[in-house]
Structures are given as structure tokens and as C-alpha cells.
Amino acid sequence: MKFLLFTFVGVVHLFSLNSGKAIYKNDNSQRTFQEIKEEVARYGDVAKAIINLAVYGKAQNRSYERLALLVDTVGPRPSGSKSLEKAIQIMYQNLQEDGLENVHLEPVKIPHWERGEESAVMLEPRIHKMAILGLGSSIGTPPEGITAEVLVVTSFEELQRRAREARGKIVVYNQPYVNYSKTVQYRVQGAVEAAKVGALASLIRSVASFSVYSPHTGIQEYQDGVPKIPTACITVEDAEMMSRMASRGNRIVIQLKMGAKNYPDADSFNTVAEIIGSKYPEQVVLVSGHLDSWDVGQGAMDDGGGAFISWEALSLIKDLGLRPKRTLRLVLWTAEEQGGIGGFQYYQSHKENISNYSLVMESDEGTFLPSGLQFTGSEKARAIMEEVMTLLQPVNITQVFRAGEGTDINFWIQAGVPGASLLDDLYKYFSFHHSHGDTMTVMDPKQMNVAAAVWAVVSYVIADMEEMLPRS
Amino acid sequence: MKFLLFTFVGVVHLFSLNSGKAIYKNDNSQRTFQEIKEEVARYGDVAKAIINLAVYGKAQNRSYERLALLVDTVGPRPSGSKSLEKAIQIMYQNLQEDGLENVHLEPVKIPHWERGEESAVMLEPRIHKMAILGLGSSIGTPPEGITAEVLVVTSFEELQRRAREARGKIVVYNQPYVNYSKTVQYRVQGAVEAAKVGALASLIRSVASFSVYSPHTGIQEYQDGVPKIPTACITVEDAEMMSRMASRGNRIVIQLKMGAKNYPDADSFNTVAEIIGSKYPEQVVLVSGHLDSWDVGQGAMDDGGGAFISWEALSLIKDLGLRPKRTLRLVLWTAEEQGGIGGFQYYQSHKENISNYSLVMESDEGTFLPSGLQFTGSEKARAIMEEVMTLLQPVNITQVFRAGEGTDINFWIQAGVPGASLLDDLYKYFSFHHSHGDTMTVMDPKQMNVAAAVWAVVSYVIADMEEMLPRS
Numbered sequence: 001m002k003f004l005l006f007t008f009v010g011v012v013h014l015f016s017l018n019s020g021k022a023i024y025k026n027d028n029s030q031r032t033f034q035e036i037k038e039e040v041a042r043y044g045d046v047a048k049a050i051i052n053l054a055v056y057g058k059a060q061n062r063s064y065e066r067l068a069l070l071v072d073t074v075g076p077r078p079s080g081s082k083s084l085e086k087a088i089q090i091m092y093q094n095l096q097e098d099g100l101e102n103v104h105l106e107p108v109k110i111p112h113w114e115r116g117e118e119s120a121v122m123l124e125p126r127i128h129k130m131a132i133l134g135l136g137s138s139i140g141t142p143p144e145g146i147t148a149e150v151l152v153v154t155s156f157e158e159l160q161r162r163a164r165e166a167r168g169k170i171v172v173y174n175q176p177y178v179n180y181s182k183t184v185q186y187r188v189q190g191a192v193e194a195a196k197v198g199a200l201a202s203l204i205r206s207v208a209s210f211s212v213y214s215p216h217t218g219i220q221e222y223q224d225g226v227p228k229i230p231t232a233c234i235t236v237e238d239a240e241m242m243s244r245m246a247s248r249g250n251r252i253v254i255q256l257k258m259g260a261k262n263y264p265d266a267d268s269f270n271t272v273a274e275i276i277g278s279k280y281p282e283q284v285v286l287v288s289g290h291l292d293s294w295d296v297g298q299g300a301m302d303d304g305g306g307a308f309i310s311w312e313a314l315s316l317i318k319d320l321g322l323r324p325k326r327t328l329r330l331v332l333w334t335a336e337e338q339g340g341i342g343g344f345q346y347y348q349s350h351k352e353n354i355s356n357y358s359l360v361m362e363s364d365e366g367t368f369l370p371s372g373l374q375f376t377g378s379e380k381a382r383a384i385m386e387e388v389m390t391l392l393q394p395v396n397i398t399q400v401f402r403a404g405e406g407t408d409i410n411f412w413i414q415a416g417v418p419g420a421s422l423l424d425d426l427y428k429y430f431s432f433h434h435s436h437g438d439t440m441t442v443m444d445p446k447q448m449n450v451a452a453a454v455w456a457v458v459s460y461v462i463a464d465m466e467e468m469l470p471r472s
Numbered sequence: 473m474k475f476l477l478f479t480f481v482g483v484v485h486l487f488s489l490n491s492g493k494a495i496y497k498n499d500n501s502q503r504t505f506q507e508i509k510e511e512v513a514r515y516g517d518v519a520k521a522i523i524n525l526a527v528y529g530k531a532q533n534r535s536y537e538r539l540a541l542l543v544d545t546v547g548p549r550p551s552g553s554k555s556l557e558k559a560i561q562i563m564y565q566n567l568q569e570d571g572l573e574n575v576h577l578e579p580v581k582i583p584h585w586e587r588g589e590e591s592a593v594m595l596e597p598r599i600h601k602m603a604i605l606g607l608g609s610s611i612g613t614p615p616e617g618i619t620a621e622v623l624v625v626t627s628f629e630e631l632q633r634r635a636r637e638a639r640g641k642i643v644v645y646n647q648p649y650v651n652y653s654k655t656v657q658y659r660v661q662g663a664v665e666a667a668k669v670g671a672l673a674s675l676i677r678s679v680a681s682f683s684v685y686s687p688h689t690g691i692q693e694y695q696d697g698v699p700k701i702p703t704a705c706i707t708v709e710d711a712e713m714m715s716r717m718a719s720r721g722n723r724i725v726i727q728l729k730m731g732a733k734n735y736p737d738a739d740s741f742n743t744v745a746e747i748i749g750s751k752y753p754e755q756v757v758l759v760s761g762h763l764d765s766w767d768v769g770q771g772a773m774d775d776g777g778g779a780f781i782s783w784e785a786l787s788l789i790k791d792l793g794l795r796p797k798r799t800l801r802l803v804l805w806t807a808e809e810q811g812g813i814g815g816f817q818y819y820q821s822h823k824e825n826i827s828n829y830s831l832v833m834e835s836d837e838g839t840f841l842p843s844g845l846q847f848t849g850s851e852k853a854r855a856i857m858e859e860v861m862t863l864l865q866p867v868n869i870t871q872v873f874r875a876g877e878g879t880d881i882n883f884w885i886q887a888g889v890p891g892a893s894l895l896d897d898l899y900k901y902f903s904f905h906h907s908h909g910d911t912m913t914v915m916d917p918k919q920m921n922v923a924a925a926v927w928a929v930v931s932y933v934i935a936d937m938e939e940m941l942p943r944s
Contacts, residue, residue: 212909214684437684
């Protein structure tokens with residue numbers, strides 16, 4: 001996951017007010033809620049069959065094993081890399097061999113950034129080699145590095161107050177971790193704000209809920225008219241230490257070397273496969289995760305897990321010989337980590353069919369044991385979703401939360417399409433997110449089984465119900 | 473902490489049977505347990521005063537602040553390093569400035585090992601730079617490194633079964649984490665067992681309860697007559713990945729480079745300070761922690777915390793104007809991580825006075841919120857210790873567990889002296905132990921306050937009671 005676009009669902013509603021009413025096919029449904037409830041209840045046996053196959057049957061641990069094989073084989077898959085290209089080729093073949101339909105690749109131009117060699121050494125008050133990870137899109141330093149005194153701040157407000165001290169220095173942000181969507185602003189905007197006050201570089205405390213001296217990378221954004229300065233994340237531990245040193249009046253000097261480079265855009269693809277609908281094949285329920293990752297760890301959690309439970313949802317439905325009335329479409333996005341590049345391209349290419357999208361789903365915040373489903377949509381649609389989730393009583397995951405979202409599906413949600421995502425242990429997620437620790441060791445096959453069951457039941461039932469989900 | 477010598481208290485009793493009866497001064501006490509109980513109860517106000525000063529009063533957060541200043545200033549303090557030397561000098565000055573008595577240094581010859589530059593790169597089945605930490609006392613590789621195929625095993629038993637496959641290879645141990653004292657055998661003996669079957673090097677899964685791709689170092693031991701091979705720890709993540717790769721039949725090749733070197737023994741010191749006893753100055757209650765650490769992180773937890781709550785115990789007692797009947801002796805050990813070198817030297821120098829040691833205490837498994845006190849001693853002594861711990865009711869820490877121990881005090885405990893240590897969150901402790909993550913970020917000032925209060929109350933009351941703790 002790159003960063004959360006919404007912190008509350010209200011934003012979504014503002015957008016959807018502007019969407020054309022003409023696209024709401026089924027807001028004239030004459031069915032009573034009781035009738036819908038009864039329709040959902042008739043999926044009880046199908047839901048049990050999906051759950052049994054995923055959690056207790058021959059498909060158990062399949063999504064974990066498939067994911068382990070891919071990420072052990074190709075490793076991390078950053079935007080523009082050979083390994084992402086290889087992963088897309090492998091997935092294209094996997095989906096065909098799995099017997100899915102209409103397997104194809106949709107072209108996307110994506111950014112290509114490489115970190116190169118990088119290091120940061122504290123020279124004063126004592127020699128200390130620091131773990132760092134350059135931030136995506138950052139420029140590098142000159143080959144001899146940047147050696148400068150440090151100004152430690154704990155907030156943008158403090159930086160403003162002490163703007164005159166920042167000139168010619170390396171700004172270190174030691175912002176506390178509040179939650180991801182708030183705190184990530186320091187990673188995204190830290191370099192720009194530091195450059196505005198004349199800093200030579202910025203080092204940002206990793207946006208993480210937990211640390212064993214682990215730097216956490218991610219995208220950052222330059223601004224037109226503001227000088228580009230090199231920027232990297234440092235560990236929570238080093239940020240806190242420098243903060244203590246500064247508060248004691250120590251002069252801190254760091255030598256920062258970064259070989260980071262931005263290359264011309266690369267060719268890539270969103271990877272698509274379907275189970276074509278039996279009655280309304282033009283109508284779609286979209287399930288998705290992203291195939292790219294950061295260039296450290298294995299991208300097993302972010303977002304291998306989301307991509308592979310999405311594939312698993314289609315595999316489970318196919319294995320049971322089910323074919324929903326609507327088309328179930330799997331999309332494995334490319335270059336999500338660069339700001340949803342693949343998702344945006346897909347939206348541009350397909351938005352003329354927006355009236356045919358019943359539900360868009362993306363899992364990109366972990367596939368641990370889900371607490372429930374996050375959902376954005378009309379209250380009528382939410383009521384239906386709550387009914388659907390009762391089908392997951394056998395695995396005790398029935399809650400529907402607010403704010404379904406995902407970088408790649410937010411374009412659709414903003415335009416009024418109902419959207420769903422999985423909610424699980426975010427503390428765990430942000431302990432490993434964008435770090436060397438995002439590996440298969442974090443993943444649990446049994447938890448992935450359950451997440452896949454939730455994903456398959458929701459997508460199948462919504463794709464098969466007589467009517468599309470109502471919009472606003 | 474280096475490694476646990478005892479897994480159950482029975483071992484201690486075996487040793488103590490061989491100790492001369494003559495040293496048990498007070499096994500002829502005519503006092504009833506009721507009288508002892510009443511004596512302990514009279515310390516209620518003193519205990520409250522200590523707790524108030526440490527947890528709520530002007531001394532709160534002092535041990536944390538003192539520790540942060542030291543470890544931020546000198547960094548990690550490996551045996552034989554300049555930084556350990558500097559830390560000892562600073563502490564000598566600190567203890568004098570604190571107004572403690574008989575502050576002095578006792579010479580110890582200690583090992584001097586340096587890891588130098590080190591790297592491990594997986595060349596097959598894909599290129600992957602691995603995080604490693606060479607193990608203490610390991611030899612290095614030739615400058616060009618050792619490039620060899622890998623044999624992955626999950627136990628010494630599997631290595632024996634597959635002994636013929638090991639020749640000329642790098643043995644990777646992917647042993648599961650059971651508990652520290654069991655699993656650490658792979659770190660300590662892994663190289664010797666691999667060398668016995670002809671391996672060129674060994675890489676050992678870090679002995680850790682949790683990992684964010686964090687290698688955990690520690691001591692390892694060569695054996696006479698067995699070839700010395702280079703050995704390092706790898707992350708849990710890489711050990712598990714190579715295990716999966718091997719189970720799929722992948723050929724794994726690693727290039728290992730280690731610049732590790734053993735240098736001649738260095739001069740060092742145990743650092744000692746006292747509050748001299750008012751009535752039985754020759755009798756001793758010893759409180760301690762070790763000042764050396766591994767060469768990564770800050771050695772804040774292992775064992776900065778233990779050393780600094782031990783200092784804090786004396787500071788609190790002095791600040792309250794208390795002087796116990798027996799001498800309260802603080803020892804900050806050197807080179808514990810090399811196998812209790814400082815502790816052994818101290819025992820050799822002082823064991824002729826063993827009959828004067830009422831209690832030996834070492835905190836070396838974390839100074840988080842204590843669950844209680846671990847204690848080794850006679851049942852009569854345990855009953856007294858349980859009474860003493862009731863004095864800590866105001867902070868709700870009253871439990872006395874079995875198996876008090878510490879690398880540096882075990883020499884005394886084996887010879888029959890009662891021994892105590894702090895028990896706290898071992899899962900947390902072994903998440904950071906011997907890793908880059910052992911920094912001040914792990915430490916909590918409020919938890920250190922409470923740990924120091926427990927340490928001070930126990931040491932003061934035992935030092936001040938009319939009789940020494942009874943032995944077997």
C-alpha cells in the first residue's frame with residue numbers, strides 16, 4: 001500500500017455527489033429488503049462450500065504456497081524492474097494454467113527508480129553507521145555525499161518555527177507515529193518542506209508501528225518550483241537518539257551518500273483474468289491486489305497477499321464449478337507503490353463502462369486474520385453487504401466497517417462505485433510495511449485461507465445476485 | 473546476557489551439596505519464622521520511601537536518563553573495545569560523583585574480537601544480499617570469501633543423518649525457536665558440529681522470538697581438535713526462505729565474506745562501588761549488571777538496564793540517608809558476553825570470603841515491568857524472600873519464582889550462595905537481544921523506575937536484616 005487517500009468516508013460522498021445519476025442502473029429496484037435478505041440467505045450452502053474448500057479442503061494453504069513460490073523465485077518487484085516484468089510473465093502463465101478465462105495483459109507506462117548504493121554515517125558526536133532506505137523518486141547525492149550538520153524537528157510546525165536554523169543543514173524529522181495516514185505525510189512531504197527552508201537533505205523517521213532497527217521506505221513527492229533534495233528514511237531508533245542528542249546540545253554531523261536515480265518510464269502491464277458471467281457478462285465485480293512491491297524484503301505482505309487471495313477467490317469459485325451471473329474480474333495492478341499508476345491507467349481505459357461495475361474490491365492492508373470487511377457505498381448497499389457478511393458466520397467474520405478503499409480502486413469509489421477492502425491487524429501490518437521484513441515469514445497460511453474465503457464469498461455472491469449493488 | 477547456564481534449579485542443588493558446611497554461618501539461628509516475618513514487616517515504611525522516591529519522587533526516570541546519556545555517548549561496548557574502556561572510565565567517575573564509597577576498578581584480562589567487514593550474497597537461485605552478523609570469536613574467511621553450495625538442516629539430528637551431504641558446503645541451520653536456553657545451542661555449537669562433518673562455514677538462524685529481518689549475534693565456541701570454520705547468524709526470514717527453496721529442490725549457492733579477527737587479550741576492569749555496612753561491614757549483598765555489550769545497537773537493554781538499575785539501587789538508598797548493617801556492593805561486570813569473564817575473575821579473587829555473601833543479585837534479562845523476582849536458595853531463604861517481596865505490594869510486584877541466575881553470579885550460586893534476578897517480558901527481551909535493535913527505544917523510563925524500586929528494596933532489606941540469608 002502506498003498511502004491512504006481517505007481518513008473518513010465523507011470524502012467519498014462528496015465525490016459521488018458529482019457523479020451522473022444516469023449511471024445508477026438499479027436505483028429503481030422494486031424489491032423489498034426482505035426479498036433481498038431471502039435472496040442472500042439462499043447462498044448459505046454455496047458460502048459453506050467455499051469456506052470448506054478454502055479453509056479445510058484441498059485448497060487450504062494454496063494461496064500461501066503459490067505466493068511463496070513466486071516471491072522466493074523473483075524476490076521484490078519494484079516498478080520498472082526486471083523482477084516485476086518476470087513476475088507479470090509468471091502470473092500470466094499461472095492464470096492461464098489455472099483455467100481462468102480471458103487472461104490478458106493491459107499495457108501501462110510506469111516509473112523506474114533505483115536506489116543504488118546508499119549510506120549514512122554519523123560523524124559527530126560519535127561515529128555511527130545508520131541503516132537507511134532512500135525514498136522512492138528521491139534524487140541521489142553527489143558521489144562524495146552531503147556532509148552537514150543536523151537540525152532535528154518533531155513536526156512541520158517546529159520546522160517552520162526554526163526555519164532560519166535549517167539553511168545548509170540536513171533536516172531530521174522525529175515525528176511520533178500517530179497512525180499511518182497522518183504520519184506518512186512526513187515521508188511524502190518531508191523533502192519539499194525541508195527544501196523550502198533551505199535544507200540540503202532530509203532524513204525521515206520511518207513510518208512504522210514497531211521497529212527492530214528497521215528502516216521503512218515508500219514514495220515521496222517533489223513539488224514544482226521547490227528544489228529537489230535527496231531524502232531517505234532512517235530508523236525510529238536513530239531518529240529518537242538524534243533527538244535526545246540535540247536536546248542535550250550535541251552538535252550532530254552526518255555524511256549522506258545516495259546513488260538513487262530516476263530512469264525513463266518502463267513498459268509494464270496490469271494482469272487480468274476472468275470468470276465470465278453467465279447472464280450479465282458485461283457487468284463486473286472486480287477483485288484485486290497489486291503485483292509490484294518496494295525493492296526490499298519480498299513484497300509478500302504488500303501486496304503479495306492481496307494479489308494472491310484475489311487469484312484464490314477465482315480459483316475457489318472455478319474449482320467448485322460455479323459461474324456467477326456477472327463477470328468476476330481479477331486485476332493484478334502494476335506500479336501501485338508509485339501512486340496507483342496501473343489503477344489509474346485501468347480507470348482511464350474502462351471508465352466508460354462504469355455503470356456496469358457492481359463492486360470494486362482491493363486487498364492491500366494485509367491478509368492476516370480479517371476483522372471484517374471495510375465498505376464504502378450507499379446505506380442501501382451497506383445493508384446488503386451486511387447480509388452477505390452473515391454468510392461468513394462459519395469463520396466468525398461478519399463485521400462491515402466504514403471506509404472501504406485501495407489506491408487502485410479509489411478512482412472508481414470516488415465516481416460512485418461501491419468499494420470493499422479487508423480490515424485486519426494494522427499494527428502488525430505497519431510493523432513490516434515497506435521494510436526488509438516484508439517476507440513470507442510474516443504470512444500465515446491459515447490466515448490467508450480465511451481471508452481468501454471472505455474474499456471469494458463476497459465477490460461471488462455480489463456477482464451472482466439478481467441485481468447490481470445500489471448506488472447513492 | 474550470554475546464555476542461560478541453568479534450565480532448572482536442580483543443578484544448583486547438586487553443586488551446593490559439595491560446598492563445605494563450615495561456610496553456613498547462620499544455620500543455627502534460633503529465631504522462629506514468626507520473628508523473621510515481624511522483622512521484615514518493620515521495613516514497610518522504608519520500602520514505601522524507596523518506592524516513592526524511585527517511582528513518584530525526584531529520582532523518577534533517573535536510571536533511564538543516566539543510561540541514555542552513557543549509551544548515546546559511547547555506543548555499544550564490545551569486549552576489548554575502546555568504547556568499553558571509555559564506558560568504564562565514565563562509570564568510575566559517575567560513581568564517585570554520586571558519593572558512593574570504595575569506588576574502585578578490579579583488573580580483568582578480556583577477549584578482543586572484531587567483526588570487520590562482512591557480507592553474504594545468495595548467488596543461486598537468485599541474487600539476494602543477506603543481512604548477517606558474524607558470531608563472537610568466529611574466524612574470518614579468506615579475502616575472496618567462501619563460495620559454496622548450501623545444505624539446509626533444521627536440527628543437529630538432521631545434520632547427522634545427512635552428514636555425507638555436508639562436506640564442502642555451507643551448512644544453514646533453520647532450527648525453530650523453542651526457548652533461548654535450548655535454541656542458543658545452535659549458535660554456540662553450530663560451527664563445531666558443521667566442521668565435524670566437513671562443512672566450510674555455518675550460517676545460523678538468529679535465536680530470536682521475533683524478527684523484522686534482524687540478525688542477532690552472540691558468542692560461539694570452537695572445540696579443540698575440530699577445524700575452525702567461519703560462522704555467522706542470518707535472519708529468521710532468510711533461514712526460512714532457504715529452507716523452502718531447498719525443499720523445492722533448488723540449488724542454493726552463497727558467497728560469504730567475513731573480516732572477523734581475534735586479537736590478543738585486552739586490559740579491562742570490573743567496576744565496583746559500595747555503601748559500607750554499619751554493623752557487619754565485611755558481610756555483603758552484591759547487586760550487579762554487566763557494562764559490556766555486543767557491538768551492535770547500544771547495549772541499552774543487554775545489559776545497560778541491569779547495570780543502571782543496580783547503580784540506581786545504591787543511589788536511592790544513599791539519597792534516603794540509609795546505611796544497611798551489611799555492605800551493599802555494586803559490581804558492573806566486564807566481558808560478560810564472552811562467557812562471564814569479569815564475573816569469573818571476581819569469583820576467583822573473592823571466593824575466600826564466600827561465607828560473608830548473604831545474597832548475590834544480577835539483572836540481565838531486561839528491566840521492563842518485572843513479573844517478580846527469580847530466586848535460587850534454600851526453602852528457608854525462599855520463605856524469607858517471599859516475605860521481603862510483600863514489601864513491594866505498593867507496585868504490585870510480589871511474586872518469587874524459581875531459578876534466580878546470571879552469568880556473572882552463577883559461580884557463587886553454584887557454591888551455595890542465595891541468588892536473585894529479575895523476571896520480566898522475555899518475549900520482548902529476545903525480540904531485541906544482541907541485535908541492532910537493542911537501543912534506548914526499547915527502554916521505558918517508568919518500567920525502569922519500578923525495576924529499580926524492586927532491586928533497591930530487596931537488596932537493602934536483605935543487607936539490613938539481623939541475620940544473613942540461611943543456606944542449605
